[in-house]
Amino acid sequence: MSTSFAECSARQRVGLMLDAGSFQEWLPPSARVMSPHLAQLGVPSAFDDGVVIGQGLLQGQRVFMAAQEGEFMGGGVGEVHGAKLVGLLQRALRDQPAAVLLLAESGGVRLHEANAGLIAVSEVMRALLDVRHAGIPVIVLIGGANGCFGGMGIVARCADHIVMSDAARLAMSGPEVIEASSGVEEFDARDRALVWRTTGGKHRYLTGDCDVLVDDDVQAFRAAAIDALAQSRAITLDSLEREHRLLARRFHEAPEGADAAALWSQLGVVDALQVPDLDAPAIRGLRGALAASLAN
């Protein structure tokens, strides 16, 4: 019996992903480390400011873990929420766990405390890169209904590995924001198929923007995290030059317009129009044939 990752709370995900009973939470809800700004605004606060952090075992290996709660302010990063992530990453640098797992579910900066959230996201980014440069793999797992957007979409792409489900989304600006700014003809936010073709897990997997595509199943996420343990990817001048070539080629050679199927065809997917109907294993089967165009 599988358990939907998307339908679990952040705390349930942590408990189910790690070896049973091994999770030890830091600054748990009982500590009531909360946002002072939401209180000032008269907006309901959360006792954990919407993020669970701590350590536990993943197949016997000690890992640090953070999970954002999408049900609280869309997983938005405020001052305290961001500081918990930064503290976890700084502690990883000190204590050297086997990996840091970040279950990202966030709309990005929490607009109620936007200035502090923006700085916090950049602090998370720098702290994450410190951990990565120390050779400790950072694994981002995205499977919540709110997706991973804004500053957290950038943070995710700074990690060693990204795991997504086909129900997940990874992007910068949400479709509603683009529609509000540039019109419905630019991006129809209510067209769910269009939204998923543009930002969903299958698309990100076929383009190599995520490394692993799994079913919406907590155990599948756990297995993917175990596979990524001990696989640190160093950032070097060479690796950044390769990334640059890949992104520049993609940008210059992409078909006109913003049609995902045309892009998939160009990548070598034979029947691109079928992609939205395929399940995760079938999509994984496609990528082997695309390896050449994704190689960086």
Added chain:
Amino acid sequence: MQWTLLAEKLFGLDHGISAQDDFLSGTVQFEGAALTVIGTTNHAPIGVEMALKQARRVLDTLAQHPGRAILLLIDTQGQLLRRRDELLGINRAMAHLGCCIDLARRRGHRVIGLVYDQALSGGFITSGLIADACYALPEAEIRVMRIPAMARVTKIAEERLAELSQTNPVFAPGVQNYVAMGGVQAVWKHDLQAGLRSALRDAPTTDRRSRDGQSRGGRALAYAVAQQVLAA
């Protein structure tokens, strides 16, 4: 301030910076040392293309001029809001730019950000906010959103937000608020050359923004909470 005037004030008439559409780049001489200048103007939106242009200059500096300082001149309206850019992975391109700047710092390049006009959201995270330190001119504007827009999104009365922002810098735009929170190291008020000189000499190489935010009274909890995690 116009970028041309800024360039003249900092580096003289023959500054060596040129604009290609909204993208600024050049190599300048400052007090006997060469600097790479990378920037944007006209409130440029940062899409995949603009992120890659900036990253290219950072990588070239890393490869060809080890140790050369980099000055980021910031004027952006934030990330480009286009479906095509989302499709092509704008977040990946911006992260790439951030990783390039971050690697420059790690390899001993001083990286200084200067908000000379406007800095918003996504366009700022992978420029000034990932430099060694970010500075601003007094007339610059830094924000995620203005109070009226924030009132609409949060459904909190504009008057209430305006009132709260008098005492809490997280609610309102403004350079001074970002200084108080530690996100901006200092404002260059009069002598711009003196500002750059001291930045190149004194900018911290580790991230001490949460500590600054605490000592300046603009972010009371960021540093303390991270410390609590370390001690838990």
